[in-house]
Amino acid sequence: MIVDKINSPIKVGVLGFGGLGQAAAKVLTPKGEMSWVAAADKQGYAYDPTGLNSDAVIKSYHQQGSVGYLEPNGVLSSHSIQDLLANKQVDGYFLALPNLPNTFMADVAQQFIKSGWQGVLVDALKRTSAVEQLLELQTELQQAGITYLTGCGATPGLLTAAAAVAAQSYGEIHSVKITFGVGIANWEAYRATIREDIAHMPEYDVETARAMTDEEVSALLDKTNGIIALENMEHADDIMLELAGICSRDRVTVGGVVDTRNPQKPLSTNVQITGRTFEGKISTHTFTLGDETSMAANVCGPAFGYLKAGIALQRRGMSGLFTAAEIMPQFVR
Structure with a gap:
């Protein structure tokens, strides 16, 4: 365009x-x-x-x-x-x-x-x-x-788009794995975002997280030392890549770690796209965001x-x- x-x-x-x-x-x-x-x-x-x-x-x-x-x-x-x-x-x-x-x-x-x-x-x-x-x-x-x-x-967004571009090297996509690290000094600056992350935790859902008071969120974060660790999240990267014809949604996984007490990222945010080239080679592209860039x-x-x-x-x-x-x-x- x-x-x-x-x-x-x-x-x-x-x-x-x-x-x-x-x-x-x-x-x-x-x-x-x-x-x-x-x-x-x-x-x-x-x-x-x-x-x-x-x-x-x-x-x-x-x-x-x-x-x-x-x-x-x-x-x-x-x-x-x-x-x-x-x-x-x-x-x-x-x-x-x-x-x-x-x-x-x-x-x-x-x-x-x-x-x-x-x-x-x-x-x-x-x-x-x-x-x-x-x-x-x-x-x-x-x-x-x-x-x-x-x-x-x-x-979804920046990393999904990167996956769509990186996929062009392959004839078949085997997996897209997105791993994010988020660091914030004070969770209260991003109350809604943190509640959305809590909703992805085991034993929680959207309504549970929405109903939590600030005091209840703080108490949960005290138990986890401020860390929210997430795996196999319901993340729209999967449906977006499926709609774009890159791969079926079951080949897309998203997870990460949010540190609510430290502005430094607990790990580097990246997306890994693994596939087979037209020559039959299996390879992985990795796109990593700079740790200095904030959420x-x-x-x-x-x-x-x-x-x-x-x-x-x-x-x-x-x-x-x-x-x-x-x-x-x-x-x-």
Whole structure:
């Protein structure tokens, strides 16, 4: 896909203003091709067509609990997404929202469809079942004129796309193994993300993790010394690679370690793609992320790269649902 020339900045909104939402605002600040104009959380939204100031919005959120308190551009609302969509000009949104319950992202997508808004949506969904729910909305998204790119974070996302590219060396893919290491100094900066990880632990599920109080999460992390170790996760990398024709989902495995008390990664994040070449040789490609790149950098950067790609698709009249394994992200300058 030829990179479109950006004549005026893409107006971008961020829905959800927890750890990822705040990181997204910081990622957008130096970008000339994108202008951050909208943000929303449970209690309100902020909108400025000339661009929001990330420091001011983050300060407002930390001090008063919502971006809706921002002066003079904040509005308190219990229907923040609906109100923001009503009459604000935004080209695309990054859905930095916790997918708790597991139907939440599909519910948000339906809200966009019903609103009559047309533009680009990008999410960083994790679970296979959540992506399956979005697949059921393909026709509705297309008819609504919405270009939706799903699974566009780190994994699924960056590592899934790397696997799709690396697979080209082979005639047959035997396995795709994704292993991630995440280090954060304080779990409370990423409450929703940590709860989603807990939901993958044995004896836990989405509803259990969602219902946990902060005190209960802290008590669990005390028992594990701050470590969350995960194996054979329900991760949408599998369905994305299957949809892209790379391999069947049963050949894809995802697991990793999250250290909630140390910003250093407990292990290097990587994807290993093993297959057979046309000469009959068995080999493995390994793509490893630099340990210095944070979870936020590896999620938000690709998300906006895919949002830019989504804008290019929409300008060509292409709407509907796409995944990170189908579309190349475009670097946002």
